[in-house]
Amino acid sequence: MALLLRTVARQGQCLSRSQFGVLYRHAVPMxxxxxxxxxxxxxxxxxxNRPVSPHIxxxxxxxxxxxxxxxxxxGVALSSGISAFALAALVLPESYxxxxxxxxxxTFGPQFLAFSKFALAFPVAYHTFNGIRHLAWDLGKxxxxxxxxxxxxxxxxxxxxxxxxLAAM
Amino acid sequence: xxxxxxxxxxxxxxxxPVLLCHTHLSRGLVAYQKNRDIEAFHLAAGRIHTTSAHCxxxxxxxxxxxxxxxxLSIVLLGMAPAAYLCPSPLLDYSLAAxxxxxxxxxxxxxxxxxxxxxxxxxxxxxxxxxxxxxxxFGLCYFNYHDVGLCKAVTMLWQI
Numbered sequence: 020m021a022l023l024l025r026t027v028a029r030q031g032q033c034l035s036r037s038q039f040g041v042l043y044r045h046a047v048p049m050x051x052x053x054x055x056x057x058x059x060x061x062x063x064x065x066x067x068n069r070p071v072s073p074h075i076x077x078x079x080x081x082x083x084x085x086x087x088x089x090x091x092x093x094g095v096a097l098s099s100g101i102s103a104f105a106l107a108a109l110v111l112p113e114s115y116x117x118x119x120x121x122x123x124x125x126t127f128g129p130q131f132l133a134f135s136k137f138a139l140a141f142p143v144a145y146h147t148f149n150g151i152r153h154l155a156w157d158l159g160k161x162x163x164x165x166x167x168x169x170x171x172x173x174x175x176x177x178x179x180x181x182x183x184x185l186a187a188m
Numbered sequence: 189x190x191x192x193x194x195x196x197x198x199x200x201x202x203x204x205p206v207l208l209c210h211t212h213l214s215r216g217l218v219a220y221q222k223n224r225d226i227e228a229f230h231l232a233a234g235r236i237h238t239t240s241a242h243c244x245x246x247x248x249x250x251x252x253x254x255x256x257x258x259x260l261s262i263v264l265l266g267m268a269p270a271a272y273l274c275p276s277p278l279l280d281y282s283l284a285a286x287x288x289x290x291x292x293x294x295x296x297x298x299x300x301x302x303x304x305x306x307x308x309x310x311x312x313x314x315x316x317x318x319x320x321x322x323x324x325f326g327l328c329y330f331n332y333h334d335v336g337l338c339k340a341v342t343m344l345w346q347i
Contacts, residue, residue, distance in 0.1 A: 057304070
């Protein structure tokens with residue numbers, strides 16, 4: 020939009036001064052990068068405290084949308100979990116087997132343990148399988164809408180099956 | 189948008205509605221002031237400022253980063269069955285490195301999407317770098333002083 024404005028404005032300036040003989044209608048000298056333009060947009064709109072139109076609060080949710088945000092959600096959750104584990108390893112005084120024995124000594128029912136294993140395996144499995152789906156997209160495959168839905172259903176099915184098998188181990 | 193195209197055709201034809209062309213001129217002046225800073229921008233001579241070498245090297249770096257992310261994902265994918273079939277200290281440390289880097293780059297993408305403004309981006313990226321460094325250090329510490337990542341998962345599953 021700004022680009023068009025500038026191009027048009029330059030034309031107006033050019034034509035209004037007769038000493039400029041060269042008309043370069045199609046030249047696009049850009050003074051700013053896309054990143055700078057984006058930052059200017061955000062700075063201006065937050066400064067003016069402009070309200071944002073409702074978008075995710077009104078748009079109808081679809082399977083691809085859900086799966087995409089779940090991929091991000093599981094990724095962030097897993098990354099946080101790994102960081103928490105690593106920081107705990109640095110901070111906690113005792114060794115890993117000690118804490119495992121502590122958990123082992125607590126009387127949890129077998130269903131609870133199986134469910135906990137399922138809850139741990141599920142985000143890993145989902146992020147892995149959906150990650151493969153993403154890699155297929157990066158190769159340019161599977162963009163047709165029916166293909167997107169089909170691959171999505173396969174990812175969810177594989178995730179559930181894998182999580183159940185891992186929880187049973 | 190349509191009105192601008194309409195106006196531009198007016199100006200080209202030389203019809204000068206005074207009001208409209210005034211705004212054109214003032215905008216043109218503003219645009220011209222900004223562009224004065226760019227070297228090799230001459231209205232009369234018609235020299236055209238192309239994308240600078242700095243911008244090209246930026247997009248080359250971004251492209252390499254993207255490829256690196258995908259390569260790392262594939263490597264990490266291979267480590268999963270390897271860790272199950274032949275656990276070893278080598279795999280422990282490789283897993284620690286691949287996992288932290290994959291997570292670091294992933295969180296970086298989340299930041300790029302949701303954090304705006306140069307200062308906030310810099311601060312957030314510094315924070316994530318600190319966290320990732322601490323994570324990698326913690327995992328290596330665990331691998332060295334404790335049972336190691338592969339063994340840890342095996343032990344956890346045997347509860």
